[in-house]
Amino acid sequence: MRSVDRRSEGRGSAEPQLNRDAAAAAGAPLLIVATTPGAAAVLLAEEAGPARASILCLEGGSSEDQAAFARAAAEAAGRGCPADGAPRPLPTERLVDALLRELYAVRPARVLTLDPHAGREGSPAGRREADLVLAVLDAVEEYQRDTGRPVFTDCRVIDAEAWPAPASRPRYPAPLHWAVRGTDGRLSAYLPVPGGVARWTEEPDGRWSGPELLDVPGLLPGLTVVQGPDGYTKLIGLRRTRPASGEWNIEVVCALQYQSGRPLGPWHAQPNPHRAEPLRGRYLGYPSAACDADGTLHVFVRNDGHGVNTCHQRADGAWSGWTHLAGAKTADENVALPVPDGTVEMYARLRDRPGTVRWHRGGPGGKWAEDRRGAPVYAAPGSLAAAPEGAALRFRYAETGEPCEWRWGAQGPVSLNAPRIAGRVVGAAGVPVGGWSCTVLAAVDEQGCCAIGTYVDNSPESGVWWSPTGRRTLVPPAVVRDRTGRVIIATLDPAGRLSVARQMPGQALDFGPWDCVAGPADGG
Structure with a gap:
């Protein structure tokens, strides 16, 4: 176990029920860890809230990155997901220790970060992203073992070319x-x-x-x-x-x-299946x-x-x-x-x-x-689901987003007449x-x-x-x-x-x- 500065531990205390309910209504702390403010902006822009977001970045980013983050932060605050300030910098060395300190300080219920499989083509930026996310996963594992508190972590793949704005999808x-x-x-x-x-x-x-x-x-x-x-x-x-x-x-x-x-x-x-080719x-x-x-x-x-x-x-x-x-x-x-x-x-x-x-x-x-x-x-990305209780597939139709169900052996799907859904x-x-x-x-x-x-x-x-x-x-x-x-x-x-x-x-x-x-x- 690493020796780190564990701020605000309070492991022996139990908050009154009233305080716990208030925390739930306000949203538990959220930690976003990204390479640049621009990447953090995409993750923050998609957060519906309520939450209290803390942002960590490996790099300061360009002026465009910083402007994008400022816009995303202003819009997120209006949805009940305020950021606690500008992104805080992360060191390039002893990254796991630095992330552990932040986890103890923020005590997040959730972490949003990037794709641990980035850098496939060997680009320096991709390798930095992959190394950062692996450090995040290592730090969260250690934090959970020490505290017993699960931290629900979502690794996101960013599509910078998405229209009308950059978007992300879950890696897992x-x-x-x-x-x-x-x-x-x-x-x-x-x-x-x-x-x-x-x-x-x-x-x-x-x-x-x-x-x-x-x-x-x-x-x-x-x-x-x-x-x-x-x-x-x-x-x-x-x-x-x-x-x-x-x-x-x-x-x-x-x-x-x-x-x-x-x-x-x-x-x-x-x-x-590719064990000979890691x-x-x-x-x-x-x-x-x-x-x-x-x-x-x-x-x-x-x-x-x-x-x-x-x-x-x-x-x-x-x-x-x-x-x-x-x-x-x-x-x-x-x-x-x-x-x-x-x-x-x-x-x-x-x-x-x-x-x-x-x-x-x-x-x-x-x-x-x-x-x-x-x-x-014809399923929209991220919508295909098995319905084992009825030998059926459920999905959102690719062109309209309409939720549908296709039963095994049927000639075609039927509409589920649902409101607009996201998943x-x-x-x-x-x-x-x-x-x-x-x-x-x-x-x-x-x-x-x-x-x-x-x-x-x-x-x-x-x-x-x-x-x-x-x-x-x-x-x-x-x-x-x-x-x-x-x-x-x-x-x-x-x-x-x-x-x-x-x-x-x-x-x-x-x-x-x-x-x-x-x-x-x-x-x-």
Whole structure:
């Protein structure tokens, strides 16, 4: 452990509930770490608030950078996300120590930073960006281990050519199905942080405990959560290796949760498909996964050549090697979907033109085959989502942004009649509403708030009814049924706390008050 100046620790104090609620309303501290004020301006401009932003930059930047930051700061303050001044400089040496000092001073619930995979072409600017972000991840890992406070970290890829203004997208997509019901009927929630997983667990009396930090050194801040037919939960991610010399690489890792709240099983490391070429291996896409009817887990990744590689784990725990699925070039966005014939299919957005490509098998144990006709799915970037509860894909139509659903085998998609949303749509089927069995949907609207929709199971074309909640969330909401069959909506509020709303008894889709579970903003 490094010896650093840990300001404002106060680890033994507990704030009064009134102060904690006020902190949540105002938004917990946000730390933005970027190379230049111009890059920081892009991240700040996209922050909806409420939050209190502190900005760190490696370089002073040009006058244009500084002007862009000033404009972004003024606009962010109007949205309830004030910056605490001009960007503060970071040293070029002992960067992790400097970042640790800032983490102890700011005590952020969240960190926004850049792409750890920058510098692929070897440019000095790209290498500086990559080195900065790796230092951020190392510092956050160490801070979390010492304090037990998860710090939700979002690495963003900036598109300087976006119109009408520069924009960013996440390097690691937020998990969708991150709240699950275990074999004992209790619910658990899993969200990624650098070097670990934050876990909340429903106790037998219905209250929640957590967040508990599950330490996984080197885990990058993304997570795929999959539940198999046996009811056990599989956590899949990418872990950064730390070789004694040479370029760092990443590996695909998977762990199994048997019982709610109990320790995870050991993490299995699946070597990178590009393990002989570490520089290529660093650009592996984020894994998607699904289980087929016999319990086999299938994992898919976009490789460095924008093709697809897959491996699988049998129900007895044995892993295969990687298989390259030759075919179309794909974007960094794919989903795995269990389908009615008991197999798993994989769908990916095409890289160079609108559309979706599909890989499928001719029954259990069959060989993978590409269907270039894919599915009638033309998804906007960042919107493609599997709906395993109904063998469907949900997405926003590329040209209009309209949320749609395509069911397996259908001739075309149907509209979900949703308000304007900013991300992906998730759902849970089999929810009792008004004497009908319904699918309940959740998404993030353009104001960053959770919106809830519902339709009769398997019949979105008959009408989808949406209601805003006004509840801000930092990640896509999760939707899960509890042991009674009622639905629960889970979000992460602006203070970094798990917030849960439970369907009330009765015929209607009415929810009780939001229950906020202790989190990073609650002291300790």
